[in-house]
Amino acid sequence: MAKKPKKKKRTIKQWKTKIDPIFHEYVRRKEVDNHTGLGKCVTCNKTFHFSELDSGHFMGRQHLSTRWDERNVHIQCRKDNRFLYGLQYEYSLFLGAELSDELLQLSRQPMKRMEHEYQELFDLYKAKLQELKDLQSF
DSSP states (O other), rough: OOOOOOOOOOHHHHHHHHHHHHHHHHHHHHHHHHTTTTEEEEETOOEEEEEGEEEESSSSOOOHHHTTOGGGEEEEEHHHIISTTTOOOHHHHOOOOHHHHHHHHHHTSSSOOOOOHHHHHHHHHHHHHHHHHHOOOO
């Protein structure tokens, strides 16, 4: 009987590349109007279309423990997110002191996920994104 070839594990970098686009689109769609696609930047409060928004992280993406935490990621205009480095102080005002502190503490925790946990994250956000796409008319 021939052995099945062992399935090669993905690296963390490969999982990030697979999960990030789906997660970021989900966050952007989740926080805009379902009919117009318009949403307000959490740091400057200006209105933009879904296609002109980023998924801004309060605690940077380098922190795996908060990278895919929905409480840590909200819509931001590209100017604030990319060119003004996320305006972390304004972002913290949006989140409130309690949640900001909680996310800061959580971001300092080491995070090691198993292969199946990455797969579960991917499957979860793929399904959530599809639900939103089915609901939205833009």
